[in-house]
Amino acid sequence: MIPELGxxxxxxxxxxxxxxxxxxxxGAQTENxxxxxxxxxxxxxxxxxxxxxxxxxxxxxxTNDFSVAYVAENxxxxxxxxxxxxxxxxxxxxxxxxxxxxxxxxxxxxAKFSRSLPPEVIARVLSVxxxxxxxxxxxxxxxxxxxxxxxxNIPHDGQDLNPLLQDPGLxxxxxxxxxxxxxxSVAFAFAIAALISGRLDAAWTRWSRPWTLAAWCFLTLGIxxxxxxxxxxxxxxxxxFWDPVxxxxxxxxxxxxxxxxxxxxxxxxxxxxxxxxxLAIFAFSLSLIGTFLVRSGVLTSVHAFAVDPKxxxxxxxxxxxxxxxxxxxxxxxxxxxxxxxxxxxxxxETLLLTNNILLFVAAVTILLGTLYPLIMDALGLxxxxxxxxxxxxxxxxxxxxxxxxxxxxxxxxxxxxEGRLLLRxxxxxxxxxxxxxxxxxxxxxxxxxxxxxxxxxxxxWVALTTLQDAWYRSARRGGMLHGFVHLTRSQYGMIFxxxxxxxxxxxxxxxxxxxxxxxxxxxxxxxxxxxxxxxEFKGVHNIQGPNYRGVAGEFALLRRGREVKSVxxxxxxxxxxxxxxxxxxxxxxxxxxLYVSLGEPLGDGSxxxxxxxKPFVRWIWLGGLLMMLGGLCALGDRRYRLAARHxxxxxxxxxxx
Amino acid sequence: MKIITRKLYYLIPLxxxxxxxxxxxxxxxxxxxxxxxxxxxxxxxxxxxxTVEDENAHFTNKDFMGKVSLLNVWATxxxxxxxEHPILMDIARSNIVSVYGLNYKDNRQAAQxxxxxxxxxxxxxAFDGAGRVAIDWGVYGTPETYVIDKKGIIRFKYIGPLTQxxxxxxxxxxxxKWQNS
Numbered sequence: 014m015i016p017e018l019g020x021x022x023x024x025x026x027x028x029x030x031x032x033x034x035x036x037x038x039x040g041a042q043t044e045n046x047x048x049x050x051x052x053x054x055x056x057x058x059x060x061x062x063x064x065x066x067x068x069x070x071x072x073x074x075x076t077n078d079f080s081v082a083y084v085a086e087n088x089x090x091x092x093x094x095x096x097x098x099x100x101x102x103x104x105x106x107x108x109x110x111x112x113x114x115x116x117x118x119x120x121x122x123x124a125k126f127s128r129s130l131p132p133e134v135i136a137r138v139l140s141v142x143x144x145x146x147x148x149x150x151x152x153x154x155x156x157x158x159x160x161x162x163x164x165x166n167i168p169h170d171g172q173d174l175n176p177l178l179q180d181p182g183l184x185x186x187x188x189x190x191x192x193x194x195x196x197x198s199v200a201f202a203f204a205i206a207a208l209i210s211g212r213l214d215a216a217w218t219r220w221s222r223p224w225t226l227a228a229w230c231f232l233t234l235g236i237x238x239x240x241x242x243x244x245x246x247x248x249x250x251x252x253x254f255w256d257p258v259x260x261x262x263x264x265x266x267x268x269x270x271x272x273x274x275x276x277x278x279x280x281x282x283x284x285x286x287x288x289x290x291x292l293a294i295f296a297f298s299l300s301l302i303g304t305f306l307v308r309s310g311v312l313t314s315v316h317a318f319a320v321d322p323k324x325x326x327x328x329x330x331x332x333x334x335x336x337x338x339x340x341x342x343x344x345x346x347x348x349x350x351x352x353x354x355x356x357x358x359x360x361x362e363t364l365l366l367t368n369n370i371l372l373f374v375a376a377v378t379i380l381l382g383t384l385y386p387l388i389m390d391a392l393g394l395x396x397x398x399x400x401x402x403x404x405x406x407x408x409x410x411x412x413x414x415x416x417x418x419x420x421x422x423x424x425x426x427x428x429x430x431e432g433r434l435l436l437r438x439x440x441x442x443x444x445x446x447x448x449x450x451x452x453x454x455x456x457x458x459x460x461x462x463x464x465x466x467x468x469x470x471x472x473x474w475v476a477l478t479t480l481q482d483a484w485y486r487s488a489r490r491g492g493m494l495h496g497f498v499h500l501t502r503s504q505y506g507m508i509f510x511x512x513x514x515x516x517x518x519x520x521x522x523x524x525x526x527x528x529x530x531x532x533x534x535x536x537x538x539x540x541x542x543x544x545x546x547x548x549e550f551k552g553v554h555n556i557q558g559p560n561y562r563g564v565a566g567e568f569a570l571l572r573r574g575r576e577v578k579s580v581x582x583x584x585x586x587x588x589x590x591x592x593x594x595x596x597x598x599x600x601x602x603x604x605x606x607l608y609v610s611l612g613e614p615l616g617d618g619s620x621x622x623x624x625x626x627k628p629f630v631r632w633i634w635l636g637g638l639l640m641m642l643g644g645l646c647a648l649g650d651r652r653y654r655l656a657a658r659h660x661x662x663x664x665x666x667x668x669x670x
Numbered sequence: 671m672k673i674i675t676r677k678l679y680y681l682i683p684l685x686x687x688x689x690x691x692x693x694x695x696x697x698x699x700x701x702x703x704x705x706x707x708x709x710x711x712x713x714x715x716x717x718x719x720x721t722v723e724d725e726n727a728h729f730t731n732k733d734f735m736g737k738v739s740l741l742n743v744w745a746t747x748x749x750x751x752x753x754e755h756p757i758l759m760d761i762a763r764s765n766i767v768s769v770y771g772l773n774y775k776d777n778r779q780a781a782q783x784x785x786x787x788x789x790x791x792x793x794x795x796a797f798d799g800a801g802r803v804a805i806d807w808g809v810y811g812t813p814e815t816y817v818i819d820k821k822g823i824i825r826f827k828y829i830g831p832l833t834q835x836x837x838x839x840x841x842x843x844x845x846x847k848w849q850n851s
Contacts, residue, residue: 298687302690305694337687344681348679532783613789621789
């Protein structure tokens with residue numbers, strides 16, 4: 014009964030979405046205020062029904078209702094309750110339901126927190142979101158319904174959740190990622206609404222900026238969590254694989270990063286408005302293309318979702334309708350935009366635009382690498398696969414100049430900067446970065462590695478110019494400490510996010526070049542030296558988990574002959590799917606991770622063991638968190654709160670009709 | 671006139687996207703996970719490669735003669751290969767069928783280390799650093815697994831990581847069928 018109610022609620026949500034997609038937009042075009050005013054209640058109603066539907070599926074999982082096919086395929090009586098809930102989005106159908114739930118959340122949030130916007134704007138924005146919602150609800154109901162029953166032969170038990178997914182990462186990573194992906198639909202809706210109205214002015218950029226920032230924060234967190242999850246779960250200490258699905262989340266992030274900077278330029282200076290609108294369309298389009306690539310099976314990937322050509326065809330049609338219509342609208346409207354580039358060659362606008370283009374080109378090269386095998390195959394030019402060597406060799410040369418310009422940008426002035434002044438301000442910083450970047454690796458390791466020197470020079474450059482800029486701004490606000498405390502939250506946001514980038518690059522550079530790994534045979538009592546650390550193997554014992562059996566190997570970390578820490582690495586065999594998983598033992602630290610992974614037993618009581626010393630690897634995720642923190646800071650900027658309050662007061666003072 | 675040329679200029683993003691959509695549509699028809707019919711029922715392509723273990727040893731199409739065998743295409747940079755690796759280890763341990771490897775676009779040393787680290791299920795591994803032989807085999811990406819019969823004819827191809835279910839339900843029946851024929 015409950016699953017049928019869920020299905021029914023989803024159908025009702027679809028009906029509401031159809032009305033939302035049509036009526037308020039028509040109202041906005043014909044200035045019918047009554048039609049516009051139904052947008053808000055419809056947005057809440059849609060969320061209510063999708064939420065209820067999601068609750069029904071979660072209920073089926075938690076109560077082990079194996080008559081529901083999706084539950085039977087992805088859960089098991091012995092699966093811990095926590096994972097039974099997370100298993101709702103553990104495979105294709107449920108994750109689509111999560112997707113529409115999050116879309117419903119964003120739509121309702123826009124309805125709730127945009128009270129100060131003119132009614133025709135809010136009506137158009139909610140209608141565009143309604144159209145997206147219609148597409149995804151229809152997709153879920155027609156091709157991926159999670160409520161289908163297995164009747165009359167109800168299985169006694171389920172086939173269990175994929176062991177790779179049985180990790181705290183599953184609970185957090187997909188919802189955060191989807192919040193980011195789907196959040197870009199709000200930026201998209203604002204851009205489309207502005208294009209429909211033909212008023213592509215600074216106002217829409219101001220309205221959509223906090224939403225875009227929020228979506229970007231979630232996406233940053235989602236990608237960071239995903240990387241951390243892969244590191245823990247795949248058992249070989251890698252943190253990024255250039256897998257098609259990872260790329261699918263990384264491309265919108267790159268374009269989204271360009272977009273939040275562009276929105277700042279458009280809002281503050283009124284420049285680059287057409288480009289900003291195009292970026293907003295691209296960010297969301299890449300999210301949709303990512304969905305298509307993952308769900309249609311045109312590419313093979315580790316994130317293999319259940320593949321069905323019918324689904325692929327559906328998303329492709331949807332993709333062509335949404336992206337094609339948006340780009341057509343863009344071509345129609347943007348052509349009549351007046352060129353408004355009032356800035357000189359050396360100015361903050363130019364630097365921001367340069368980095369925008371670098372980020373965009375990076376996203377395009379990744380897209381090209383991801384799609385290259387598909388395109389070659391479709392043209393009959395042979396079957397080719399593209400691996401990490403391609404991505405690393407095209408991505409790093411694009412990121413190096415970007416980091417350089419990133420240091421210049423904040424110090425540079427809007428509109429025009431005198432070259433001589435910039436040179437005088439930064440020459441000392443430049444020399445210090447260069448010296449530190451060369452000297453530090455040389456002193457610490459006694460050797461020189463070109464890539465490390467390049468990476469560290471850029472890190473110091475970004476960090477020092479960011480701090481220098483913070484110093485200038487503080488000085489302008491009444492001296493170092495007093496001024497620093499009184500910076501605006503946007504300025505804090507920029508400082509945090511840019512330092513976050515530097516921190517992340519430190520992690521990537523040092524962990525990729527100075528990691529030590531050893532593959533050894535160890536018997537109980539053996540001691541192996543890895544870098545400055547010694548690992549002692551204390552032996553294995555059997556373990557019994559709720560839905561798996563396995564062995565756990567105990568290792569002691571020795572430093573100067575004394576045991577400082579112990580680490581447990583497990584090897585689990587999951588009962589239902591008979592899949593063996595390694596659960597690495599990790600001793601985490603700020604400056605290094607020690608990582609132990611248990612291999613195969615070698616007969617005579619000894620085991621093959623992999624030991625890693627990974628310096629600064631945590632900095633990669635720390636950098637991601639700092640970037641997200643920066644985004645959150647900027648989101649809390651006074652301007653948005655003040656602007657919202659002012660507009661509300663202004664609206665309140667208007668005579669009511 | 672001028673405004674029209676400007677409008678055309680703004681149509682570029684749309685045209686690029688439509689080009690992309692065309693490839694997506696073609697891609698849907700391709701279905702990389704499905705068996706490409708062209709190679710099934712044909713003799714394995716002729717090749718001579720060295721092996722991963724030894725630069726001077728040879729691995730040729732003649733190695734497949736006289737028994738049913740699996741050929742698994744893998745690489746150290748391929749994550750899905752790591753996912754399916756335990757299954758291959760199980761298959762090798764069960765001694766049902768001999769498992770050969772084709773190391774694809776890889777580096778010999780990295781491949782040797784990888785095998786040492788995770789175990790070696792293959793009785794022999796061809797080293798195809800340039801990926802030329804793989805093209806003849808119609809390799810789309812890694813991992814891929816072929817079933818070859820006693821006469822050296824390709825009977826089945828699976829694209830993507832093997833799972834216990836795929837092995838039991840799709841690959842093993844084919845192996846059994848050609849072993850008994």
